[in-house]
Every structure is written in C-alpha cells, then in structure tokens.
Amino acid sequence: MPDNRPSADGARVLADLNALRAIGAYKTGVHKPTFSEPHKLSLDWLVRKLPGAGLAASIDGIGNVFGTSATPGLKLLAGSHLESQNYAGWLDGPLGIVYALEAARVLNADPTVKGAVEVAAWCDEEGHFGSFLGSRSYVGQVAEAEIDAARDRTSGRTMRDALAEMGLAGRPRVGVEPGRHVGYLEAHIEQGDTLESGKLAIGVVTSIVGIWQYRINFTGEQNHAGTTRMAVRKDAGLALAKFCVAIDQRFPDTCGPRTVWTTGRITLDPGAPSIIPGGAEMLFQIRDDDPAVIARLEQLLRTMADEASANGPCSVTVEKIRTGAPAMMNPGFQDAIEAASKALAGGRSIRMPSGAGHDAQMLATVMPAAMLFVPSIGGISHHWTENTADADIVTGAEVYVDACRRILAG
Amino acid sequence: MPDNRPSADGARVLADLNALRAIGAYKTGVHKPTFSEPHKLSLDWLVRKLPGAGLAASIDGIGNVFGTSATPGLKLLAGSHLESQNYAGWLDGPLGIVYALEAARVLNADPTVKGAVEVAAWCDEEGHFGSFLGSRSYVGQVAEAEIDAARDRTSGRTMRDALAEMGLAGRPRVGVEPGRHVGYLEAHIEQGDTLESGKLAIGVVTSIVGIWQYRINFTGEQNHAGTTRMAVRKDAGLALAKFCVAIDQRFPDTCGPRTVWTTGRITLDPGAPSIIPGGAEMLFQIRDDDPAVIARLEQLLRTMADEASANGPCSVTVEKIRTGAPAMMNPGFQDAIEAASKALAGGRSIRMPSGAGHDAQMLATVMPAAMLFVPSIGGISHHWTENTADADIVTGAEVYVDACRRILAG
Incomplete structure (x- = not known):
C-alpha cells in the first residue's frame, strides 16, 4: 500500500489508553470489575467517542457496547473488552477497544475504503459473572436462565441486580446479524514473553488454545x-x-x-x-x-x-x-495482518497460538475471526504491573489499522 | 492394696459419659465448642454432680469449674475439659472429667483416705478462643488484655461477649493456691494407636511433647x-x-x-x-x-x-x-499409675510421651503433674468417630481411682 494513506494516530491512541487508565486507576494499573462504577464510566467514555468515528453508539441488555455504521457494504467488526481483572493491568481489554476505535476513526472517514469498521466492547470477558458472557450472548449461546443464576465471583452480587443498577434491566440483547460482517478482528497484549524475547512487534494468532x-x-x-x-x-x-x-x-x-x-x-x-x-x-x-x-x-x-x-x-x-475446544483463526485475516506487519513493522511478526482465552474464540463460531498481539513487558499479565512500551503500542495500532484496511479491501 | 477397698463403679462412669455425649450430640460424637449452649449445659451438669462427690461447686471468670473439698490435708487436683473440637469425639475431655468425678466420689467418701480429690474442668483446652486459656489462667499466665483480644476462631465472637452471655462477666478468676495440692492427675484417650496395637490398657505419660x-x-x-x-x-x-x-x-x-x-x-x-x-x-x-x-x-x-x-x-x-517446651511428668506419680495398672489391669501398661498438648502441661509448671491414657480405637482423634471400648473405659477408671488413692497415700 502507498505510504500516504491515512494511518493510526499514535499520540491519539496513547491519549485514549491513558484516559481509560485514569478511570479506576490502581497503582500503575486499574481495578475495574464488571459493572463496577469505573467499568460503567469506561463504557460511557466509549459511547461518547463512537460518534467521532462515524458510528452510532448503543449498549445492549448484557452490557455490550456497539458502534454501528450506516455505510453500505460489508463491515469489519473490531473490539475487545473494557472491564479488568481485580487490581490488574491497564491494557488487557482497552488496547483492543482503542485500536478498534482508531481503525474506525481512520477508515470510516477515508472515502477510498469500502464498507466500514464497526466497534464492539464485549462485557465481562474477564469472567467476573461467568465465562465470556458478552460475546457468548452475541453469538447466541447465553440463555436467560444463565443470567438469572450469575453472581459476581468476588462480591456475590447477582448479575440481575448489577444490570438493574447499570440501568440495563429489561433491555434487549443484540445478537449476530448474519451477512453484516466480513469478520472480526481483535488486538490484545500477548500476556507472555514470546514477542519480547524474540524482539518482535506483532503476533499473528493462529488459534486460541482450548482449556x-x-x-x-x-x-x-x-x-x-x-x-x-x-x-x-x-x-x-x-x-x-x-x-x-x-x-x-x-x-x-x-x-x-x-x-x-x-x-x-x-x-x-x-x-x-x-x-x-x-x-x-x-x-x-x-x-x-x-x-x-x-x-x-x-x-x-x-x-x-x-x-x-x-x-x-x-x-x-x-x-x-x-x-474447551481450540478456535482456529481465519488464514486470510492472518495473511492480512502479516502483510500489514511487513509494510509497517519491518516484518517483525510471528505466527503463534494464543494461550489465553479471548472473545475472538466466541466470534470465531459465527464469522471469520483473527487476533493481533503486541509485546508484553516481561510477559506479565493479570497484575497491575502489566505493561507494553509506548513505541510497541503505536506500532501495533498502525499495523492493526492497516490490517483492517486490507481485510475490508478483500 | 487389698481387693475390698472401694473402687470405680464402671457402670456409673459409662452412664456419666453417655449423659455428657447426649448434650450436643453429633452423629456418634459431639459438637460442643467453647461457650456454646451444649458446653454451658455440660458445665451445669458437672456443677450438679460435684456435691455428690463431697465437693462444693463453683465457676470462675474464665469458665473453669472447680469442685473443692473442706476436708483437711493435701488434696489431689484431678480434671480435664468439657468442650470439644467442632464436630468431634465424645471422650476427648469428658473422659478425664468423669474419671476425676468418680475418683472424688469413691475416695472422698472413704474414711481411710487422707485429704481429698478435688475436680477441675479447664475451659477451652481445645483452643476455640486461645491456647489452654482455662489452665493457663489458673497458673497465672493469662492477662486481661489477652481475654480482651480473644475471639472464637470459627464464629469470630469475642470472648468478652461469650463470657457475658455465659453470665460470667466480671467474675474473678481462680488461681493456683500454693500448698493446697499434692499435684494434678489427668486422664485422656491416647489419640494414637500405640496402646491398641500393643494390646495394652494404660499409657503412663512420661512427658508432653513440645510443639x-x-x-x-x-x-x-x-x-x-x-x-x-x-x-x-x-x-x-x-x-x-x-x-x-x-x-x-x-x-x-x-x-x-x-x-x-x-x-x-x-x-x-x-x-x-x-x-x-x-x-x-x-x-x-x-x-x-x-x-x-x-x-x-x-x-x-x-x-x-x-x-x-x-x-x-x-x-x-x-x-x-x-x-513449645516439652513438659515432664512427675516420676512418683508415674510409678503410682504403673502400680495401679499392675494391680487392676494385669500390668498392661507402657510408659510413653504424649504427642498432643494437654492442660497437664500447664499444671506441671506449678505442681507435680501426671497423665494416664486409655486406648483409642484405630487411633482416631478430633473426629466424631473417635471411640474407646467400654471395657477399656472401665479398666481405665479403676486404674485411675487406684492411682489417686496411691498418690494421696504418699
């Protein structure tokens, strides 16, 4: 691709990530359990940002936030999650949300792009109330009875009470719309040390392991x-x-x-x-x-x-x-990420499985799905010291936006 | 000793033990935590029984029950505890209390005996609120501040609240009276399998191990x-x-x-x-x-x-x-127990250390002290299946009473 195409704005990406880190800050990380006040404020933050990316914002009955586009043509769904593990890191979840938002800002405003990037923040990927409740709800695998029975594993608060306190009781849940999306792309920190120890910038995920x-x-x-x-x-x-x-x-x-x-x-x-x-x-x-x-x-x-x-x-x-059956990532999307990495990260990428579970494994059951990893310093994860170098965050955003562009271009 | 001297009444001993088992029964054992209702009822039971052994009953400010004699001369202090571990056995504690009561009934009514057997039920040997609080209080090692800070390890109830609910708040604590007692004797189930596996009836305790x-x-x-x-x-x-x-x-x-x-x-x-x-x-x-x-x-x-x-x-x-320093048992008292065992148990005794802690280790810091063990079936302890054969319980009572007689005879 020519160099003069619009790309990610690294400073804007870092500013967004730091804005989300300030909500529910804990040491250098965050404490943002599902349906806590900082989680709610983070969802509100995203709802305010989506119109600036050409997307209409909504929250559904399980707490998933969607940014949807009125542009004709196939859309690429992009997202991750905004809640955190208890007293954990600032990037686990928000990185994928901010990359998705950035891709939507860049590509939805670009007249040369066909279709659009749509954004999703899946609720409770971290499993405070269950297992991938938001993304599983979207792919049609969560019955009302499961929500009736769900409780916060730390506080014991019922999910029904939490949804009512969020103002979401009785609101419909949004499900997958067959034919709307070309697929799903999710970015995440690696949570391991493969990239760092190999001096690599991008992990092209081949599969998400079964547990x-x-x-x-x-x-x-x-x-x-x-x-x-x-x-x-x-x-x-x-x-x-x-x-x-x-x-x-x-x-x-x-x-x-x-x-x-x-x-x-x-x-x-x-x-x-x-x-x-x-x-x-x-x-x-x-x-x-x-x-x-x-x-x-x-x-x-x-x-x-x-x-x-x-x-x-x-x-x-x-x-x-x-x-847990493993989820295979789409080979064409993997090629798109690798090509973007060659163009913008000097080809410093590796194909690798994800040892951790992600919402992408749920999305992979209904549409082509893929994931892109950026390095984790020391491989540290699920701890407030989790971190990634700013330069790696910016490179990841550039590769991610370019990969979205390539996927939408088919 | 001649055979016609009054001895333990085996049927009475078994009836007393079963009466205590019926208070707070749990399966074939008991659930009788310190200052629970069944514990209080067990203390009341002992208070009602002591006058029948020629003893005046009292409860002090830490829940120790004493049966004291007005007879002149040196007394032998005899006792154990009445509370249990949670959902535990029927003999751990009550056996030593009923043997002491039986010795007092037999010997305090015998005009040939000089002095008397006095009875003590030490509170909280099982450590629900602390470590040997009753016997440590008696030997002068418990300050008020320790009681202020003590809480039930299961429920979190403060010891002060528990004492108030027992009607014991503000009551003085009774301490050792130097010169009153020739020493202290405590009987207990072995809680191990040394006696059973050796087909023995009596363990003559040489020391209580340190922890x-x-x-x-x-x-x-x-x-x-x-x-x-x-x-x-x-x-x-x-x-x-x-x-x-x-x-x-x-x-x-x-x-x-x-x-x-x-x-x-x-x-x-x-x-x-x-x-x-x-x-x-x-x-x-x-x-x-x-x-x-x-x-x-x-x-x-x-x-x-x-x-x-x-x-x-x-x-x-x-x-x-x-x-924990180990406590040595008095050699003369050990000889008395062994002689009683020769007279009444065919000499089926062994000298052995106690691997468990007992109130006798506290009493040993202020007077000569000794312990007598009876067999535990399968060595099981601190579990509701804990048990001892009736015949072994009766033999143990006979040896215990005779040992008390020998110790009082000097």
Missing part, C-alpha cells in the same frame, strides 16, 4: 498431628504434593511444544495446623491447541491417579470440569 | 496460566509441593524415634485456576519431647530452604511462629 480443567481429589485419613505416628499416617496433603511433583516430572515427555499446565488452587481439609489433612483438592488446568495432545495428557493424568491410589496410602480421583 | 510451628513462604512470579511458557515460570505452588516432598524424603534421617511433622495448611496466592501462583504458604509443625531433636530438624529445614532459594526459581523463607 481443559480438572478437579483432582485426594482422600486419606484425618487425624491428630501430635499423636499419629508417621508410619501410619494417610496424609492427603502430602499425597497431593507428591502428585504435583510427579506431574512436573512426567508431563514434559508427553506434552506438545506449547502445552502449558497449572495447579492454580490447593485446598487441604480441614486445613488446621494441628490436624493431618484427611482430604485435599487441587484445581488443575491444561492448555493446548491440539486436542490430541490434551487427550494424551489426560490419559497420563488418569494413569498417574490410578497408580497413586494403588500404591496408597491415599486414593486419588480425577474429575474433568471444563472442556 | 514448634513454622510459616514457610515461597515467592515466585504471578502470571497468566495460558500465556506463560513452562520454561520461564516461577510457580510458587510447585516450589511448595517440591519442598513438602523433600521434607518427606530428608526428615526421617534426622528425626528422633517419635518425632512427628505435619503440613496442616497450604495457601496459594492468588489461588485462581488460570493464574500461576506468585506466592505460596504452608503451616508446618514439628513435635518431639527432645528439644535437641527439634533443633537439628529446624536447622535441616533452614538448610533446605536456603538450597531451594539458591537453586530457584522461587525463594523460600522459614519463620518460626511457635516454640
């Missing part, structure tokens, strides 16, 4: 920590620790090159200093973009549990509590 | 469970699991024959399934009756922490949060 989650239970015998001889103990906590170490030793021989696994929570029962735990539980997660790898690892996990139970003194059970 | 407690902290790096490659993770939970397994492997070479150690609580920070824990903490306890053994093990623990920190990727710190 399989397990509850692993250990049953021993609760007893007195002073009077029970070591030789006769059935310590469920120790059995759990041995199992964690065995996973660490045995998974590397069976996993794929990018498989990750995590024990995120451990609970001992009863959890008192003078009582030998009679029960223990760990929440264990495996992520990969290849279901065959997961199947191998799950089989290994179950074999290890059977071996541990047979060897004693505690019994081990493995219960699968979440199965 | 050393540690908070071990692991610091890694909190990060996203999907986007952070395995190779660069600093998983504090995995570091903790490895440390637990290393303790299990290395402690046996350094410990004493009866040392026990327990990891009773594990906490991962933040403890979410999709976040690599950046921090982890374990509460770790070591018990032994030899401080030199503890010193060796503590040194090993600190060496292991230093090694783990040096090897990375997480750092480990060991903080000692409780130091």
